[in-house]
Amino acid sequence: QLKQYLGDDLLSYGLYGGRQYAIIAKRVIQANTGTFIRKDWLEKLDLPVPDTTDEFYQTLKAFKEQNPGNVDKVIPYAMTHDVDYVAYGFFQTFLEDVPDKDYYVKNRLFLPGWKEGARYLNKLYNEGLISPEFPLDRDGKMRDEDVVRGYAGSFGGNYDLALRNVPGHNTNLKKNFPDAEFIPIDPFTNIYSGKHRKELYDPTGIRMIVPKTSQARVDAVIKYLNWMADPDVLFFLQFGEEGVHHTIVDGLPMLTQVEGEKMMPSLQNIDYTLIVNGIYLADETKRIQANAFSYPGNEHLFEDSYNLATRDGYVNPGAGLIPTDADAKYSKVLDDKELEIYASAITAKPEDFDAVWDSMIEEYLAAGGQEVLDQRAKLWDELRGN
Structure with missing residues (x-):
């Protein structure tokens, strides 16, 4: 089994x-990243939900120029310092197809088209369309504040970020603006394929x-895991006793709060259900509906969030490869250097962008980046072939 x-x-x-x-x-x-936009702002300006990168750009300009929320400051696209994640779609717009080996070895910064994504963000920054102080927001709190105060027209991050109870973007926004709501969108289209490309989590827990x-x-371990793979066993481990840990609503298990000796130690009993990460039901439609119950007040948005976040998605071909020694040695230094590159290049004057980007890429390579690239290439050849 x-x-x-x-x-x-x-x-x-x-x-x-x-x-x-x-x-x-x-x-x-496996959904990873997502983008959200103020539905009420679109309606007030009689704008459609943007479905291409250019449509999204025009929408951001309209938010900036017309201030549909009538707020003190408008931030059309709210960002944090974690640029390659919260603005991921802008990079994917310009990303070229590359062989699997290159995708794994080169890291993001060296993929053909990635620099053009940063250049596009530089354009948005200089036009006042993204958070002016994004390099200073190292924990996301500035972005969260701008969202719930009604300053932000859109933002990106985790595929379910606007739906979560914490930080509670939609929930807390509605306390200040009862008619306001962020809805999921998928506006970024790749200039080469026309697809809404995005990297997914690999399928492993x-x-x-x-x-x-x-x-x-x-043998005993395998026998135990094999027993757990029985659908009835796995369902019981995840959802517990009907009438105690869950009730059935429209054919779906809804978890209930349980105190005392029958309380589960973690959400979906995840510490015990070793073979699965997340709510699992054999029927995919029911699986998505059951996961929606985790977002009280935003259940109606989950299916769209999930479907848009997986549309045209792909898994990193290097997923599953062990880290190289150089990855372990230089990861902190290079992660910090990457953030510096984004902060400096995106906030530069447009005419200075190339010089800033290119010089800082050289610094990145000298700080251990080249060693990482070399070791990754060697590892790929050893484990996957050339």
Whole structure:
């Protein structure tokens, strides 16, 4: 049952040199990034939901020029310092197709088209269409404040960010503006393919291994996980007893709050359901509906958020490869340097953009970036072939 539940593709993530070193849990939700926009602002300006990058740009300009919220300051697109995530779609607009090896080895900064995404953000910055102090917002609190105070017309981040109870963007915005609501959109179209490309999470949850000191119990471990893969067992572990831990509403389990000895130790009992990450139901439609229950007050937006966040999605071809020594050694330094590159290049004068970007890329390579690229190329060839 375990092999049938996980499938060969998922199990391959734990396969090294033809041997199964790890059992891989199934990630239910692979959606990663999303974008949200003020529905009431669109309606007030009689604008359609933008479905291309240029339509989105024109919408941001309209927000800036017409101030549909009648607020003290308008931030058409709210951002934080985590540029490559919160403004991810702008980069995808210009990204060219590359071989799988290059996609893994080159990291984001060196992918053809990524620089043009940053140049586009530089244009938006100089036109006053994105958060003017985004490099200073290192924890997202400035962005969150701008959202709930009604200053922001749109923003990006996690695919479900506007729906979550924490930080509560929609929930807290409605306290200040009862008719306001952020809805999910997917406006970024790639200039080469016309598709709404985006990188998804790989389909894996945790990797389960048996240490050498317990090798005599490998069979027992597999037997336990195989028992867990039984649909009835997995349902009970995730949702508990009907009438105690959940009720059935329209054919779907709705979790209830339980105190005392029958209280589950974590959401969906995730610490016990080792083979799955997220609410799992065999029927995909019901699975999406059941996940929507996790967003009280915003349930009606979840399906669109999920579907838009997975449209034309793909998984990083390097997912599952072990980190190189250079990745481990330089990760903090290079992550910080990448943030510096975005902050400096995007806030530069348009005529200075190329010089700033190119000089800081050289600094990145000298700070360990080149060593990372070299080791990743070698690792790919060793594990995947050239």
